Amino acid sequence: MPVHPRGLGRAYLLSACLGLITLTLSAQPAVETYYGRVVGETSADGTINIFRGIPFARPPIDSLRWRAPEPPDSWTGTKVCTTFAASPMQRSPEPFSMWSEEFLIPKEPIGEDCLYLNVWSRAGATQQPVLVWIYGGGFNSGGSAVPIYDGEAMAREGVVFVSINYRVGPFGFLAHPELSAEAPYGSSGNYGLLDQIAALHWVRDNIAAFGGDPNRITIAGQSAGAASVNALVASPLSYGLFHRAIAESGGLLTREPVSLAAAEDNGLRFADSLGGTDLEAMRALPAATIQATPAPLLRPILDGYVLPLPVAELLGPGRAREVELLTGWNENEGLLPGPLVDAAAYRARIRERYPDRAEEYLSYYPATNDSIARRSQEDAARDALFGIQNYGWSNLHAGYSDRPVYLYRFTRRVPGEGKYADYGAFHTGEVPYAYGNLDRVDRRWTPVDHELSETMRTYWVNFVKHGNPNGVGLPAWPAYSAARKEVMLLGDRVRAELLPDAERLDFMFYLQSLDE
Structure with missing residues (x-):
């Protein structure tokens, strides 16, 4: 035909x-x-x-709700894996405070x-x-x-x-x-x-x-x-x-x-x-009901x-894991949602909570006027929630592990406009820098931001590859030791210096340990 x-x-x-x-x-x-x-x-x-x-x-x-995970079932044929799976059950997210939708x-x-x-x-x-x-x-x-x-x-x-x-x-x-x-x-x-x-x-x-x-x-x-x-x-x-570990702004040492x-x-x-239902009935409840409760x-x-x-014991003498560690926190992580009080109310609160240590507390976190009191509350929140976790772990690791630990503090003020402005080096702010993802965040990045991201990503990559962040063309990052508490500042300038507030962090670590 x-x-x-x-x-x-x-x-x-x-x-x-x-x-x-x-x-x-x-x-x-x-x-x-x-x-x-x-x-x-x-x-x-x-x-x-x-x-x-x-x-x-x-x-x-x-x-299988509320059970240890079990290995996945095998499958025949080919599974197409080109889209993200569901995020874990939680409330639907809404941008707030310093966190835009990219976070x-x-x-x-x-x-x-x-x-x-x-x-x-x-x-x-x-x-x-x-x-x-x-x-x-x-x-x-x-x-x-x-x-x-x-x-x-x-x-x-x-x-x-x-x-x-x-x-x-x-x-x-x-x-x-x-x-x-x-x-x-x-x-x-x-x-x-x-x-x-x-x-x-x-x-x-x-x-x-x-x-x-x-x-x-x-x-x-x-x-x-x-x-x-x-x-x-x-x-x-x-x-x-x-074989190696990176811990950014978090730990379980004093928050056991x-x-x-x-x-x-x-x-x-x-x-x-x-x-008051039994387990069988609880497992039969819709996930949305549990989440809403x-x-x-x-x-x-x-x-x-x-x-x-306790975690501190598991990381202490005779038990410390032989892994290289890179850890640190951010300068403005105390800028979390929550009320701040004026100088008089702040002093009264500290004297009530720490009657035997109030004057020492106020020497590290002073309340000379309302502006200074506000900064002290932010610094205390940062140190208590994040700083002492990573600082304390660095001390344990340096003391009991044969592997090095590298300590950093992220100080770059992350750009932001409108409701996302003026949060400084906020909680989570370092992540897009360290993993090379500034282009995933809609902010007005400058050449300084891109240069810092390149430096941080190279440090992180070197650590993953070699257990040591140092490399050709990078500012030297010394290993942390209890005798010489050196920290790498990652900000407008990248440089190592002696940790300036180690004594204050030691004091806060002690107080938080008492609270536990």
Whole structure:
């Protein structure tokens, strides 16, 4: 049968289109994991492979709610992993204070089926060092799909970047006597930390297929993510799963995990607020009902399993983990939402709370006038919430580990306009600098910002690769020691100096230890 010329043209066009589709599909990066084949996508220039939404555990839903994570089910065929999975169950985020939308998870999807991870790696590369990112959010919010957590810039520097999800809030840290009784390890809570450990097992077992080196894994996190890093370095359950650690603005030294008994009491009260139902009924409740129910402060638990002892003891004599550590905090992290009082009210508050130490307290955090009192309250909040955690850990690590620790303070005033202006070097502000993601944030960056980001990213990459941030062309970053407390200032200028407020931090560490 003769073919009409127009039909012949259509046939050629169809053939060409099918060939293009086949070429496009074959160009997508595919990897065989232990559980099945996954396909991702490449960056615009074709040099970076990107996989989003790879399962590392079974969905923690229905009967698996409030249980330790289980390995994912294997699958046949190819799983397309090109979009982020749901962020953990939490309230829908809204920009507030200094945090614009680039610092927050997307509004959707959000749900319980959240135990997935994402991988960025250089196409064709092998045996590259690995960085596993753990987000912050007070153990009540957060997720791996936050724009400033993008891993492409680090992958371009020869680092396989992995970001993980873990359960938060009542889904991640609820303890209850019945949950402890049913668990084979005899305790409950810390499901979020167990998720992180499960993700690290997946990374160790699968990352070579993505071009990573399972013998060079660094864990890194900020805020609650840094506290998680602190817990993971301390926990015996994570031995052998990583080799270096980066902790940005967070820890668990003076803000110790709550005891299992106290956490179980909190869980009983929470169950009462849900109607006093048994575990089976609680597991049958809609996730939205649980999320909408006011919960006590939920955070890591001294459960005898993930954390068998207080963190400071697990990092102390005879137990300190042999990992290199990079840690620090930001200059203006005391600028958190909350009321500040005038000088007279501030002095009265301190004298009431610390009657035997008030004058010493006011010598470190003075109240000469209202302006100075305001700054002192901000400095005290920064030191108590963040500074002493990372400073205290540096002292422990320098004293009891054979591996070095590198301490920093981020001082650059992050640009911002309108309601995001005038927050200085705020909490989380260092993240887009260190991971090369200024272009993910809509702010008026200057050449100083871009130069600082390049320097910080190079420090972080060098640490992930070698356990030492120093490199050619960089200002020298000395290792921290208890005898010579040197800190790297990362700001308008990058330089090392003796920590100017070590005595004040020692005082605050002592006070916070008493409060515990």
